[in-house]
Amino acid sequence: MKNQIINHLKQYGQEHLLTxxxxxxxxxxxxxxxxxxxxxxxxxxxxxEHRNTPAESLTxxxxxxxxxxxxxxxxxxxxxCKTRKPISFQEAISxxxxxxxxxxxxxxxxxxxxxxxxxxxxxxxxxxIGPVSEATLFQFHFEKVLAASKxxxxxxxxxxxxxxxxxxxxxxxxxxxxxxxxxxxxxxxFCQGTMPAVSLETGKVLLNSKGNIALSPDGHGGMLAxxxxxxxxxxxxxxxxxxxxxxxxxxxxxxxxxxxxxxxEFLGYHVLIGSELTSQVIRKRFPTDKVGNIVEVxxxxxxxxxxxxxxxxxxxxxxxxxxxxxxxxxxxxxFNTALLDRTSKIATSLPFHIARKKVPFVDISSGxxxxxxxxxxxxxxxxxxxxxPSAENAVVVEVDPPNHYAPLKNALGSLTDSPETVKHDLxxxxxxxxxxxxxxxxxxxxxxxxPLFADSPEYLKQKIKKGTVFDKPTxxxx
Ligand code: UTP
Numbered sequence: 001m002k003n004q005i006i007n008h009l010k011q012y013g014q015e016h017l018l019t020x021x022x023x024x025x026x027x028x029x030x031x032x033x034x035x036x037x038x039x040x041x042x043x044x045x046x047x048x049e050h051r052n053t054p055a056e057s058l059t060x061x062x063x064x065x066x067x068x069x070x071x072x073x074x075x076x077x078x079x080x081c082k083t084r085k086p087i088s089f090q091e092a093i094s095x096x097x098x099x100x101x102x103x104x105x106x107x108x109x110x111x112x113x114x115x116x117x118x119x120x121x122x123x124x125x126x127x128x129i130g131p132v133s134e135a136t137l138f139q140f141h142f143e144k145v146l147a148a149s150k151x152x153x154x155x156x157x158x159x160x161x162x163x164x165x166x167x168x169x170x171x172x173x174x175x176x177x178x179x180x181x182x183x184x185x186x187x188x189x190f191c192q193g194t195m196p197a198v199s200l201e202t203g204k205v206l207l208n209s210k211g212n213i214a215l216s217p218d219g220h221g222g223m224l225a226x227x228x229x230x231x232x233x234x235x236x237x238x239x240x241x242x243x244x245x246x247x248x249x250x251x252x253x254x255x256x257x258x259x260x261x262x263x264x265e266f267l268g269y270h271v272l273i274g275s276e277l278t279s280q281v282i283r284k285r286f287p288t289d290k291v292g293n294i295v296e297v298x299x300x301x302x303x304x305x306x307x308x309x310x311x312x313x314x315x316x317x318x319x320x321x322x323x324x325x326x327x328x329x330x331x332x333x334x335f336n337t338a339l340l341d342r343t344s345k346i347a348t349s350l351p352f353h354i355a356r357k358k359v360p361f362v363d364i365s366s367g368x369x370x371x372x373x374x375x376x377x378x379x380x381x382x383x384x385x386x387x388x389p390s391a392e393n394a395v396v397v398e399v400d401p402p403n404h405y406a407p408l409k410n411a412l413g414s415l416t417d418s419p420e421t422v423k424h425d426l427x428x429x430x431x432x433x434x435x436x437x438x439x440x441x442x443x444x445x446x447x448x449x450x451p452l453f454a455d456s457p458e459y460l461k462q463k464i465k466k467g468t469v470f471d472k473p474t475x476x477x478x
Pocket of ligand 1: 111113116117124161192217218220252255409
């Protein structure tokens with residue numbers, strides 16, 4: 001057995017991975033064997049070899065113009081956008097309702113990230129974020145899908161992507177919570193793949209303990225391979241969704257509880273334009289804002305990461321003084337299921353990105369565990385937004401952050417994107433909804449609304465008596 005694995009590893013110069021084999025128990029040897037079998041060493045070697053090839057994004061940045069865009073009805077910024085064709089928001093809402101009422105929309109949540117910045121010892125979806133109820137991120141998302149299922153009269157299929165880092169705890173947690181009211185048959189939990197971390201200096205795969213390879217999830221772009229991966233019966237999660245008649249997949253990430261899941265307005269623009277991939281964006285506050293930039297080149301959309309956008313290009317303005325590259329991605333998308341099906345069959349649809357990181361590892365000569373002080377490793381990740389250039393008629397929809405975007409990224413006490421800021425933003429949004437419905441909310445009173453009570457200001461209006469006063473922490477639920 002050992003010899004067989006060594007021969008396999010020798011082809012790629014990675015036989016050091018078995019250095020501690022003889023000191024491992026049977027089960028540890030089995031686990032290490034499984035990890036080795038899961039790795040595409042030829043791919044890792046090829047990616048390492050090209051680690052210094054300049055990113056294509058510089059060429060794109062030099063030729064970038066602003067993307068075709070629509071504005072969500074709650075956006076007040078008057079800066080005009082370049083559109084594909086005129087569409088009013090009433091037309092968009094009506095088209096969105098139509099596809100929802102015909103049961104053509106499914107939802108996918110990606111929740112495979114390791115959440116290192118947050119430093120919470122469980123999957124991020126289990127973080128209690130409700131400003132009054134302490135509802136978890138998962139509860140917010142599941143209740144939104146359940147609310148939409150009730151509005152539109154069909155069981156919306158809900159796909160949840162985990163990773164080996166989050167899978168078992170997520171599966172147990174969701175089962176224990178009874179899927180927050182969704183039917184188990186409508187929830188499709190699937191696990192994304194991993195990639196090994198390799199030494200920056202040598203390209204050798206790192207061990208993070210004597211019997212374990214330093215593996216991490218292969219990025220949210222791992223969703224494309226994972227959702228189209230066939231099970232033993234020859235069926236993938238995407239097949240199951242398509243068999244149910246799902247043509248559009250609403251995508252969001254686990255960390256943003258403000259996201260308007262299945263927003264008819266967002267869906268409507270997508271459908272009326274005949275887009276295969278539509279993304280929500282926010283207007284950048286300043287040229288070097290740390291968001292992915294969506295741009296157009298030769299009629300195709302691309303994302304340029306903020307770290308790849310040269311400052312002189314980021315600072316370019318239009319004749320009215322507005323930023324030329326203004327559209328910051330917030331990672332909320334609609335994918336046509338046909339696009340996912342088509343691009344999954346093309347190996348180059350999603351390139352790997354390279355990140356230099358500090359990764360703890362075992363020193364092969366001493367067996368000691370080392371915590372590096374500077375970057376010692378390369379990690380490889382795919383990003384789902386790299387599907388944009390493959391999509392026909394891709395377009396963006398501008399949203400306003402107070403109603404759509406407050407991601408949980410950083411630990412307690414951080415100034416931005418922390419538990420405190422997200423709770424504050426949730427309560428501020430719900431206060432606005434209540435005031436808009438005619439209620440009086442005393443300043444700074446924490447308020448929260450379960451999506452099952454109302455998942456939009458329009459539904460809330462039907463449920464709140466004008467003049468109702470909120471002067472103490474309140475959680476509105478059914
Ligand atoms: P981030 O890139 O912000 O990573 O993921 P993270 O795991 O939340 O946090 P850090 O960077 O380790 O602190 C954005 C979204 O993409 C998902 C995450 O779960 C989150 O919803 N994601 C990320 C995956 O599903 N898989 C991945 O491999 C990476």
